[in-house]
Amino acid sequence: MNCSYCTSSNAIKKGKRNNKQRFYCKECNKSFQLNYSYQAYKVETNNFIRSLLKESCGVRSIGRILSISTKTVLSRMLNISKQIRVPYFNTFGCKFEVDELFIKIANGKSQNWLTYAIEQQTKQVIGFIIGSRNTETLKQVIDKVLLLKPKRIYTDKLNIYLSIIPKEIHKRFQYCTNRIERMNLNLRTHIKRLSRKTICYSKKLEYLEAHLKVYFWG
Numbered sequence: 001m002n003c004s005y006c007t008s009s010n011a012i013k014k015g016k017r018n019n020k021q022r023f024y025c026k027e028c029n030k031s032f033q034l035n036y037s038y039q040a041y042k043v044e045t046n047n048f049i050r051s052l053l054k055e056s057c058g059v060r061s062i063g064r065i066l067s068i069s070t071k072t073v074l075s076r077m078l079n080i081s082k083q084i085r086v087p088y089f090n091t092f093g094c095k096f097e098v099d100e101l102f103i104k105i106a107n108g109k110s111q112n113w114l115t116y117a118i119e120q121q122t123k124q125v126i127g128f129i130i131g132s133r134n135t136e137t138l139k140q141v142i143d144k145v146l147l148l149k150p151k152r153i154y155t156d157k158l159n160i161y162l163s164i165i166p167k168e169i170h171k172r173f174q175y176c177t178n179r180i181e182r183m184n185l186n187l188r189t190h191i192k193r194l195s196r197k198t199i200c201y202s203k204k205l206e207y208l209e210a211h212l213k214v215y216f217w218g
């Protein structure tokens, strides 16, 4: 018998549950069944959820495709995002772009913006934060970038940046944020809850953050 997790052939029969044969793998010490009545227990479910979240599928469409409930998709998404480790960016003297993106959250009283920073060459996301466009929020992203001793930081013409980025490395001319503006379009296309002019939006901030984490680093 081959293990569903590690594909080793060291899995043996071990007991039954609800009249279904269960197997136990001696290599990775995990138990599994070949057929599940509840679809979400399948080994590959989390991987499907992870890739569908990046392919412009909403949580309800993922639920319909995998025949599992919306709530399961959401809770699995939270679990997946908790396991993600933010990759450590450790190159000094790079050039970064910072931009904000308007985001709709249901019943949100304040206006929400996604502020994030990317490295220009690799387009790796250094950090992101969701909140209103004020000094406090933007500073959290900028501080992360400043730790990397950047050569330049390119932003749009928002005045808040003037007070939190040292003048000698700050640039804000037209077209200097082209790469991150293009990435904004990617986000709007690849993440269903960020699409404009649709009925899709986030109801809770924590799910939005989890989804973005899966998209950026998952």
Ligand SMILES: [Zn+2]
Pocket (backbone or CB within 6 Å): 003, 004, 005, 006, 007, 008, 025, 026, 027, 028, 029, 030
């Ligand atoms: Zn195994």
